[in-house]
Amino acid sequence: MHTNVSPLCFRGCGIISDYKHAWWSCPIVANFWQTIVKMASLILKVSLKCCPQYTLLNYPYPRLSKEANYLLLQLWAAARWVIALNWISPTLSITQYVT
Template sequence: MRILKNISIRIKENYYKVVWRWYLTPIRLNQIDKKYSKKCWRGCQENGTYIHMWWSCKYVQKFWENVFKEIKGITKIEIIGRPEIALLSFMDNIQVSKELKELIANLLTAARLLIAKKWKATILLVNL
């Protein structure tokens, strides 16, 4: 993977955990043991699928909106928030320098690490 050259093990680990679905979601926990609810533990009452927990939950969406707003403030480039950009750092269609792409990828990785750190938290801090 071309993105993963020369970056720390912790960042690579986070990337691989997202790609390989290492984080257990409410849906997956319910499949393992029915005592767990299928609902998102952030309180939105939607089914807690993998994409929901990382991207489409209304509370996570607010977080990602703030992340992309901060990226625009830092880089002066507006990036349309999409899951392939936020979760996988795929930026093939964004026409910026290699250095700026690396900066954006690092900022997105930091955001993913924050979500991972608060994985089972009922409240995801959204004020950056």
């Protein structure tokens, strides 16, 4: 264990961080996921629930087609990649990756 490492979120939100916090509940990351799910809802023209079981664990949405769930799988993977690319950054934005 590194004793000189702060337990607080490295994104600067001031909350003690753990795995779930880093990938889901940090306010910066939560806002990012809300944006991604809203974008996916607009693309598919259906209301999607913003929930880690879908976005992080790749559970399929039961009411969507196989093709729609496959598209979401790709979108969630890309979103997780953006989070990883910006791991220590205090900001997280999809706009720099969407053209």
